[in-house]
Every structure is written in structure tokens, then in C-alpha cells.
Amino acid sequence: MRQDKALTVSKTSMEDALEIAKKGTHCGMCRFDFLGTGVCPSGKKYGFVAYWPQGRMQIFKMLKSGKVKPTEKLIEIANSCTFCGICDKQCNFATQLRPEKVAKALKEYTNNLDKSDYQQVVEDDIIKGLREIVGENWATNDPVIISSYVQTIIHPDSKLNFYVVMPENAEEISKIIKFANKHNIPFMPRSGGTLLSCATPTVLSKAVCLDHGIIIDLLRLKKLEVDAKSCTATVGAGITAFELQKEAHKYKLRANLAEAGAHVCANIASTGITSTWQNRYGWAADNYIDVTIVDDEGKISNNSDMDIKNPYTTERGFTDITLSAPGIITESTVKLHPIADDEDVVLVPFEHLKDALSMIMKLAQRNVGVSLIVLSRKYLSEFLCPTNSIAKDFEYICKNYLKLNYVVDVIGNKDDKRIVEEMADCTIDKSMIKTLILGAPKLASLKDSEFLKVLSEEKNPCKAIFAGPMRKHLEKGLDASPEQIAKVFDEDLQEFFKKVYSKPEMTDIIWLHSFRILPSRLMRQRLFFAQAGMIWAADQDKILRLVDMLSKVCDKYKLEHMLGFILPMDDGKYAFFEYDYYYDHNDPDATIRVSKALIETTENCLVMGDILMVLNYLFKGLYRKEHVLYPIPKGISEEDLALFRELIESILGDEFKW
Amino acid sequence: MVKFLSEEWNNISKEYILKKLDPEKDLKNVTTSLLAVIEHVPPNDTTMNFYLMLQDGKLTDFIVNTGDSSEGKEAVFTVSGNYGTYKSILKGEMSMAVALLRGRLKLKGSKMKALQIIKPLDGVIVSLKEITDEFED
Numbered sequence: 001m002r003q004d005k006a007l008t009v010s011k012t013s014m015e016d017a018l019e020i021a022k023k024g025t026h027c028g029m030c031r032f033d034f035l036g037t038g039v040c041p042s043g044k045k046y047g048f049v050a051y052w053p054q055g056r057m058q059i060f061k062m063l064k065s066g067k068v069k070p071t072e073k074l075i076e077i078a079n080s081c082t083f084c085g086i087c088d089k090q091c092n093f094a095t096q097l098r099p100e101k102v103a104k105a106l107k108e109y110t111n112n113l114d115k116s117d118y119q120q121v122v123e124d125d126i127i128k129g130l131r132e133i134v135g136e137n138w139a140t141n142d143p144v145i146i147s148s149y150v151q152t153i154i155h156p157d158s159k160l161n162f163y164v165v166m167p168e169n170a171e172e173i174s175k176i177i178k179f180a181n182k183h184n185i186p187f188m189p190r191s192g193g194t195l196l197s198c199a200t201p202t203v204l205s206k207a208v209c210l211d212h213g214i215i216i217d218l219l220r221l222k223k224l225e226v227d228a229k230s231c232t233a234t235v236g237a238g239i240t241a242f243e244l245q246k247e248a249h250k251y252k253l254r255a256n257l258a259e260a261g262a263h264v265c266a267n268i269a270s271t272g273i274t275s276t277w278q279n280r281y282g283w284a285a286d287n288y289i290d291v292t293i294v295d296d297e298g299k300i301s302n303n304s305d306m307d308i309k310n311p312y313t314t315e316r317g318f319t320d321i322t323l324s325a326p327g328i329i330t331e332s333t334v335k336l337h338p339i340a341d342d343e344d345v346v347l348v349p350f351e352h353l354k355d356a357l358s359m360i361m362k363l364a365q366r367n368v369g370v371s372l373i374v375l376s377r378k379y380l381s382e383f384l385c386p387t388n389s390i391a392k393d394f395e396y397i398c399k400n401y402l403k404l405n406y407v408v409d410v411i412g413n414k415d416d417k418r419i420v421e422e423m424a425d426c427t428i429d430k431s432m433i434k435t436l437i438l439g440a441p442k443l444a445s446l447k448d449s450e451f452l453k454v455l456s457e458e459k460n461p462c463k464a465i466f467a468g469p470m471r472k473h474l475e476k477g478l479d480a481s482p483e484q485i486a487k488v489f490d491e492d493l494q495e496f497f498k499k500v501y502s503k504p505e506m507t508d509i510i511w512l513h514s515f516r517i518l519p520s521r522l523m524r525q526r527l528f529f530a531q532a533g534m535i536w537a538a539d540q541d542k543i544l545r546l547v548d549m550l551s552k553v554c555d556k557y558k559l560e561h562m563l564g565f566i567l568p569m570d571d572g573k574y575a576f577f578e579y580d581y582y583y584d585h586n587d588p589d590a591t592i593r594v595s596k597a598l599i600e601t602t603e604n605c606l607v608m609g610d611i612l613m614v615l616n617y618l619f620k621g622l623y624r625k626e627h628v629l630y631p632i633p634k635g636i637s638e639e640d641l642a643l644f645r646e647l648i649e650s651i652l653g654d655e656f657k658w
Numbered sequence: 659m660v661k662f663l664s665e666e667w668n669n670i671s672k673e674y675i676l677k678k679l680d681p682e683k684d685l686k687n688v689t690t691s692l693l694a695v696i697e698h699v700p701p702n703d704t705t706m707n708f709y710l711m712l713q714d715g716k717l718t719d720f721i722v723n724t725g726d727s728s729e730g731k732e733a734v735f736t737v738s739g740n741y742g743t744y745k746s747i748l749k750g751e752m753s754m755a756v757a758l759l760r761g762r763l764k765l766k767g768s769k770m771k772a773l774q775i776i777k778p779l780d781g782v783i784v785s786l787k788e789i790t791d792e793f794e795d
Contacts, residue, residue, distance in 0.1 A: 181698050184742025186762065207759070211751055296761060319773045323759040646777050650755035 609635025
């Protein structure tokens, strides 16, 4: 290789670019238009992850680490970026990263390569066969393109002996599967990739990643049709939650959906769609009318077909772990729900989880509220605040001055709101939430102020500031405006973010609950692992013991951690919990500690009983919830625990010894 | 060179398991039977199977056959998968448990019971790994 001019001429920018690339977490927010900017033109044109901002970041990281050698496709990938700046705007909103700097560095790197630096890509019979099915442009065995899939479906240490294929419909997928089987090549579908990106750095990597074979990228299945009359929508596997919600809202309807970037079909199959609307709208098979599935022999069927075996049931028990969906969902017809005219939101602050839990369960059992959740101060801060450091200070203020550790967050009609207000000491209304979103930077800057010290001496600081005479001072003092919040962004993006935050929806907490663009902020520049499960909710003390146990294990492994949320389901009979471990995904020691905490807490939950852990409901989202949740799981014996350990060892291999 | 599913493979596997695996230590005195169905066997895309039976940890039967059943033999568990999956398992690229949990092997019978015997069966798989060094392309 010729001397890397790029490294000598602009060493700093190359290093900066690599630093940015390493911080990328594949949140996938650059693949759909959530800010009204449009999306990356090259990603839209070429499809493969390599041509999207997240892919360029991954490729740059792989090239610089020497894990992949340049191919001629790299030139096309680097040149396909028009430097339009859309990715910087999108990524900055979610993660404060600047992917365009990486794209520029990639181009510079590519410009400085010699012909001899490129490896040849051999067109073998497999790639020829795949191209016959999907067309010349939609199948590749190019190692550079393949390297963009590392971390979301390929383990970072894997050899890049894969093919990537982008079919357009179920028939093509069926042909690909039959072709793969004939040639004895494993295959796996890829949708948004975010779930796998959270699992890949951990011990679960070996169990969930594809070791070699064909990656079936489902992005091109873009069907999206709303039938307002029947309150349903038919979506292809390439449609994200955001895209469906946007279409549904045109008809004043709402879909029950996961985070904005999650692909709807994959999310139904993987986790069954967990959302704040779950108590009312349901979980797992409650969410859909029908699905089209291609099974692992390439047979296409619908759940509504009369001649198939019961598609809604599953085995139960702690050893029943499933690491793949029963097939590839190519299309689903999902339920939509009417949005009431008088829908409103109310937040109730709490110091203690016990009190928040007691209220949310009462509301769930009385069927009050359409959306119900207990959020921790950590979630609230991460979601509302535009940067990591502001979120940190905001959380500090919540904890140390406001005694606001949890909020019960309710969206419902006017009657629901009245009931909540009657039950609560004080509430935070929609207008105050808007003030907190726009005024978060200013509030965070008051971290060590006299004002907050005085406030903290109040018996109920939240009541004093959100519902008492101090409210008007807060509103005035925070100077909550799009102009103010825009100032925290890079100078060249401030004008853009002023416009973004001027849009009513960006401060409308109900819109934000529906479109879920804020959870991506949990992945800004570092990853989190969500230890999650569903607990039988009759014994609320047990839920508190569970949270305490999860906290102690994380302390033991020196992890940044906190409860994310608890939300009721099935009329409050069950509670869904998510407890998060935050870690630097580039730190191998941290990933080991996360893995240990994950296994130890799973074991403890199995012993406690009444809990269905994520490992036991993953990839069961197509089933009827009653078949997954019931009978209520009993605590397992020592003997069973030994069996579980054996099972985990055999799944995770030698890398994770007890 | 012993080719997977060949007659020689069948004979050597049987001999190897009997000689090398301790019924108590390696096979936990397990009593069970397994029918492994291998689909898409190259070069003619056929289906084959091998049936094995363990009695108190001792191998009492090991037969290779064509088709998806071993005549007259009723197995407690039947696992089916394509040739490539078995190849990955025998090359040590994937454990049998992961293949089952990822749906690469389909199980007929109780998953819970299958997983309970997977540890002793691992001994058999390790033995087969030791002796199998040739596969159809």
C-alpha cells in the first residue's frame, strides 16, 4: 500500500472519523425520515447497509482495523455519498455524532489507495444463482459490503464468508431459501438490526449471529397500505415502526409499535411489540390480524390458512429458549386503534418505586389510560435531553433536588386524566413537559444553583415546582424555546434544530409516545443491554425485590445501571419490566461484565419464579400471549438450575464457563 | 478419510463410541434413542438418516439408512436438518443445542427432555467429530 496520504495530510480528521465510527451503535435512525429531511440518497438507491451512514461507519472501522481489504465496490460506496448532510442532522438528534465526517474520511482513504491495494472478488456459482433470483444489483459477495453487516448480524471476529441478498417479495425469499437448502448454506434474515446490535457485543453473540451463509436483507419489502375502514394496515418486512405510524396517523389511527427504527414484521416475531400502549392494545398475537411467513423450506403460508398446524402456541418452561423466529415474516396485517379527540397526558412524579408501582397497577386494573408506564428518572432524562451531558445533569437534579426518581406516565381521555389527578399529590401536565423538553439545557445548567438547593428543602419539591407557586418562576427561568435548545447543537446545525424544535410534534409528548424517536438516545455513543421480563404482578413487593436484586447484581459487576421502566399488561395481571445496563461497546472488559450480569440475573429470576425472562419469550411474538404467559412460571429447583446452566453453557460455548 | 454417512463411517463410529466413551462418565448412563434425519444430502439432494440407541450409557444400536425413517426403529427423539447443518455441527462450528434453538435442527419430541439429554449426547457428537473428516461438497 502506498503511504497513506490521508493519514499524513489530515491525521486528525482520520482519527476523529475513526473515533466517530467506533461510537456508532447501529441505532438505524439514518434509514427513515423522522425529521423531515428525507433520507440518505445513496442508501435509498443502493439498499445494502454499506451505502447508508451506519454502514459507512462500520466499513471505515473494519478497514482501519485491517479486518477487511478494499474492493472496487469501495469506490462506489465512497463516491455514492453526496455529502448532503442529512445523516449529520439525523444522527445528531439521536446520538450527537457526525457520520458525514466518516464519509469524507472514507472517500479520502479510498482516493489514496493504489490499484494493488484492492482485492479481487470472485463471482462463484452461489452468487450467480442468487442474482438469477433477485437481479444483478441485489445480491453480493463483496467483502466490503458484507463488512457493513458486522455487529448487526455478523460477529466482529467472523470471517466474511457471506452473501447478502435483497429480495423484493415473498416469492423471491422462497426461492432464495430453496436455493440455500439445495446448496446446504445457512441463511438468516436481517431487518433493522438494532436488536442484534445490542446482543452482538455480549455473550449472546455466538447464539444469535450468523456464522456464515446468506444474509437476507429485507429492506426492499416496502408495502404499506392502510385500510381505515377496518382499522388495519398491511406492511411489508422493510417498513419501520415510524413509517407505519406516520401513515396510520393520517387516518387518525395509531399502531401499537416498538421504537421508531424497528421493522414492524421483525418486531412482531422477535419480542411481540412492547410499548406503553400494551395494557390496552395487547401483546404478541394481539397485535396482528394475519402474517405471511416463509418457512425454512421456502414454503409460503399465512396464519389464516386452514391447513396449517396451530401457529399461535409454543412450548413452555425455562429450557424453552428459541433463538430464531419460526420463519421469515414477509408481510403482516396489523391492528390500528382510533385516537380519541380528548386524548391528553399526565405525569405523576414519585420518590419511591413502591408508590409509583401501586398507582400504575391500580390504574391498569381499573382500565384507566390508553398508555401506561412507570418511567425511571434515567429514562426520562435520556429521552428528554438532547445530549448525554445534559441528560446526566438533568438526572442528577431529578434525584438530588426534586426527589423525582420515577414518574407514572398516563395517556388517556379526559376522564382518565381526572381520575389520575384525583389520585395524585401533584402532576406534570403537557405544557410543563414541553417546557422541560425545550428548557432541559437551562435546567441542567442550574445543577449547583441556590434555587435548586432551596427547592430541595421543600417537603415536596415536585409539588412546589410543578404545581405550586414556583411553577411560573421555573417556566420563566428556563426560557424554554426552540432557539435555546438549538444552542446545544454544533453551530452549523443550530438553525436546523431551531426549526426542528419549532415543530409542534417535537414537544408533543403524546406524539413522541406514538412515534418513539427518543429511545434511540439510549444508544448514543454507547450501548445498553436490556434485561427484561414479565412478572406476575399480584405481589408488588416481589416486583420491588426483583428490582433490588437486579440492582445489586449490576453493582457487583460495576455497571452503570438503572430500571428503565415497568409497564402493566393484561389488565395489570402481569408487569413488563426492563432493567438496563449501559456500557462502552468498544471495551471488552465491560462486555464480559454485562454478560455475567445478564446470566446471573436470569438465573436469579428463574429461581424467584413468577417471572418469564426475555430469554424465554424472545422470538415468540407471533404466538397468543396466553400461551406464552400461562401457566405462571414457577421458581425452579437447584436441579433445574444445574440443567439451565448446562444449557447455557452448550449455547454459549467455551467462552462462557461457570 | 471417513466420509460422513458412509458405511465405513457407520462402522468406525460404532466402534469408536463403544471403545472410547465411558457409559457412566461420558454418557451419564443415559437410556434413549435418537433418529437424526439429514435432508438435502449432496450430490443428489436425497434424504438420509442415522439411528442410535443408548442403553444405560452403552451404545446398543447405530445404523445409517436412506430416507427419513429407520425401518422398525422408533426413536424417542427425531431431529431433522439439512446436510449443511450437520456438517457445521460435526466440524465444531455450531453446537447441537444452538442448532436446535436456532431452528436449524427441528425436533420431534419434548424439547425439555431433549435438552436434558443433550449433554450426554454431546459425547457422541464429539466422537463423531473426531472420526468424520470428509463431506460432500
